[in-house]
Amino acid sequence: QKEVEQNSGPLSVPEGAIASLNCTYSDRGSQSFFWYRQYSGKSPELIMFIYSNGDKEDGRFTAQLNKASQYVSLLIRDSQPSDSATYLCAVKTWTDSWGKFQFGAGTQVVVTP
Amino acid sequence: GAVVSQHPSWVICKSGTSVKIECRSLDFQATTMFWYRQFPKQSLMLMATSNEGSKATYEQGVEKDKFLINHASLTLSTLTVTSAHPEDSSFYICSAREQGQIYEQYFGPGTRLTVT
Numbered sequence: 001q002k003e004v005e006q007n008s009g010p011l012s013v014p015e016g017a018i019a020s021l022n023c024t025y026s027d028r029g030s031q032s033f034f035w036y037r038q039y040s041g042k043s044p045e046l047i048m049f050i051y052s053n054g055d056k057e058d059g060r061f062t063a064q065l066n067k068a069s070q071y072v073s074l075l076i077r078d079s080q081p082s083d084s085a086t087y088l089c090a091v092k093t094w095t096d097s098w099g100k101f102q103f104g105a106g107t108q109v110v111v112t113p
Numbered sequence: 114g115a116v117v118s119q120h121p122s123w124v125i126c127k128s129g130t131s132v133k134i135e136c137r138s139l140d141f142q143a144t145t146m147f148w149y150r151q152f153p154k155q156s157l158m159l160m161a162t163s164n165e166g167s168k169a170t171y172e173q174g175v176e177k178d179k180f181l182i183n184h185a186s187l188t189l190s191t192l193t194v195t196s197a198h199p200e201d202s203s204f205y206i207c208s209a210r211e212q213g214q215i216y217e218q219y220f221g222p223g224t225r226l227t228v229t
Contacts, residue, residue, distance in 0.1 A: 004156075043206045043220040044157070088156065101147070101218065105156040 003027060004091050006104035013083075013111050019076040021107050023089030026070070033065055033072045034090040037083075038106065044088055047074070079111045116140055117209050119221035126197055126228055133193045134224045136207030142187040143209035147218065148180075151204045163190050187212070197228040 005024045013019040023033075032051040036044035050056045050063040050072065062075040072091075076083055086106040093100055116139040126132050136146055145164050149157040161177075163169040163184035171177045181193040190209075194201055204225050208218040 041204075041225075043223040045220070046217070049217075100162070101159065103157045103159075 009108040
C-alpha cells in the first residue's frame with residue numbers, strides 16, 4: 001500500500017468551476033499536510049499547508065483535513081486555465097528530528113476554457 | 114525571499130562518468146536540505162536528507178556510494194552521481210529548510226540529468 005495516495009486523473013474541469021482533489025495517507029502519526037502545484041518540467045511550488053482538522057482557506061484554494069479518516073482534500077474555486085497542472089499531496093511525519101515528506105503521485109488537472 | 118537555486122539546470126553525460134549537482138539557498142541559511150528524484154509521470158521520491166556539517170541520511174534503496182551528498186555549508190549542498198548509467202536519467206530536485214522553520218521547505222528548480 002502506498003503511503004500517500006491520489007487519483008492520477010486527469011481531472012477535467014470547466015473554467016470557472018470547482019476542482020476537487022483528494023488525498024489519503026496511511027500513517028496515523030502524520031502531523032502536517034501540504035499541497036503543491038507542479039507544472040510540467042518544473043519543480044513543485046507550495047500552495048498551502050494544513051495541520052489541524054477542518055478547513056483552511058487561502059484565496060481560491062481551500063484545504064480540508066480529516067485526521068480520523070486520514071484524508072486531506074484541496075478545492076480550487078473559479079478554476080482558471082493557468083491552474084492546469086499536477087497537484088501533489090505531501091504528508092510530513094516526524095520520524096526523526098528533521099521530519100520526512102512523503103509525496104503522492106499527483107493528480108493532473110486540466111481546466112478547459 | 115526563500116530562493117533555492119540549482120546548477121546545472123540540465124546536463125547530458127556519458128555512461129560511466131560522474132556528475133555533480135549544486136543546490137544553494139540564496140537568501141537564507143538552510144540547516145537541512147533534501148534531495149529528491151522524479152521519473153516521468155511519477156511522484157517525487159526522497160533520496161536523502163542532509164544536515165549541515167554531518168553525514169547525509171539515505172532512504173532505503175538509495176546507494177550512498179553512488180549518490181554522494183555533501184552539505185558543507187549552510188547555503189550549499191551537492192549531489193554527485195558517480196558512474197552514471199542510463200537508468201539514472203531523471204529529474205533531480207533539492208529542497209531546503211530554513212533554520213527554525215518546521216513546516217516550509219523551498220524547492221529548487223530541478224536538474225534534468227540524461228545519461229547516454
